[in-house]
Amino acid sequence: MLDKKLIEEILGVAMSSGADFAEVFAERTRSNVIRFIDKKIDRVIDNYLSGVGIRIFSGTRTIYASTTDISREGLLSCARSVAEAFGESKGALSLCLTPKSVVDIHSVKVDPASAEAKVKTDILKEACFAAHDHNEAIVQVLGNFLDTEREILVANSEGLLVGDKHTSTRIVVNSTASDGNENQSGSCAPGRSMGLELFELFSPKAVGEKSARQAMVNLGAGYCKAGQMTVAIENGFGGVIFHEACGHSLEATQVGVGMSEMCGKLGQKIASDKVTAIDDGTIKNAWGSVNIDDEGTPTQRNVLIENGILKNYMIDRLGSRRMGMPMTGNSRRQSYTFEPTSRMTNTYIDNGPDKNEDIIASIEYGLYAKEMGGGSVNPLTGAFNFSVREGYMVRNGKICEAVRGASLIGTGSQILMDIDMVGQNLDFGQGVCGSSSGSVPTDVGQPLIRVKNITVGGR
Secondary structure, three states: OOOHHHHHHHHHHHOOOOOOEEEEEEEEEEEEEEEEEOOEEEEEEEEEEEEEEEEEEEOOEEEEEEEOOOOHHHHHHHHHHHHHOOOOOOOOOOOOOEEEOOOOOOOOOOOHHHOOHHHHHHHHHHHHHHHHHHOOOEEEEEEEEEEEEEEEEEEEOOOEEEEEEEEEEEEEEEEEEEOOOOEEEEEEOOEEOOOOOHHHHOOHHHHHHHHHHHHHHHHOOEEOOOEEEEEEEOOEHHHHHHHHHHHHHHEHHHHOOOOOOOOOOOOOEOOOOOOOEEEEOOOOOOOOOOOEOOOOOEOOEEEEEEOOEEOOOEOOHHHHHHHOOOOOOOEEOOOOOOOOEEOOOEEEEOOOOOOHHHHHHOOOEEEEEEEEEEEEEOOOOOEEEEEEEEEEEEEOOEEEEEEEOOEEEEEHHHHHHHEEEEOOOOEEEEEEEEEOOEEEEEEEEEOOEEEEEEEEEOO
């Protein structure tokens, strides 16, 4: 995207006022969004994003600026503005970059960018009409088809010059069911780091039907009673609780400045012996996977918690400087307009020793959270509150009637200790995580787990 000699010149100018490190991040992203509403395609949007971000360090102080002017003068002007924020120029430095190749482990079989628009609109229509046709009580279906191709180039004053290209595809179907008095919703939203071969894994019809089925379940459900009880949380998107309530507390963004409940706990027991938690950006074609992070560091399989013991954090370059620990390939940003920071990729609780049927059978009275919804968390205290998108009461080891309006309330440190059974059906759910460096795609995951006691909000 940029000439090597020009990048070297930009880095030299950026460091001219005494910075000890400089970085150039260039991005070119194409995205296509198709929207469905009221039984028709509502709009087709093509977006193109292109620009460069320049960052310098002096110890743990950073200065960042970005520009859409990628001419030589525009880029050098941006570099000078960053340098001037540190002080008076001492003269541009001479730097030499060494290009580095990247092995792409996320192959694309059917490139969305090369597919005709009709192919993609037909996929979205099939999913949405399947939802409409599921039951006459389905009164509205909203659908989105998204495919993105993102090219990045990262260079820094340590001599790194590396680039990568990443393709992702996702479909989202939201259904609303009504009985004339009230409405209830359901959703299904699979995505992967791949092309249109995504729909060999998830048929559009099945996506639409799952969305509608969930809406119908909630329409016929009574309200959940509030109280302390045992809760079984299903696999896939159930992992959002670990992601939000615990994962953010393990990012250097919080740990490096002493704003996490997990500060200073390396080597300590912070979870049940049955809990092993991992962040892995190398999972082939996973939604949150990338070959390199947004600082050019290769992603890795990072064991965060092993049999209840805290083993590692998720660390970017600034976090590495603050904490004196190596980078883990977790630096991410929404686009070149954001300064990167430590973020999750595919974060999950690994399979455990318990059989899934034994988990349900062990509950005398409690809640089965088949699918989780959104929520909120305070990383400093770990306090969280999450909605249950689809839930059922459990009595005498049997899954019984559907309930709605349930929420799970607690703290990350406590729920980790109270997970007393971990099943063996690990799966992932796709989401978009927001933080100081913008919104990025992340996978959450877990097998079926049992929390022996947690506060359930309801009526």
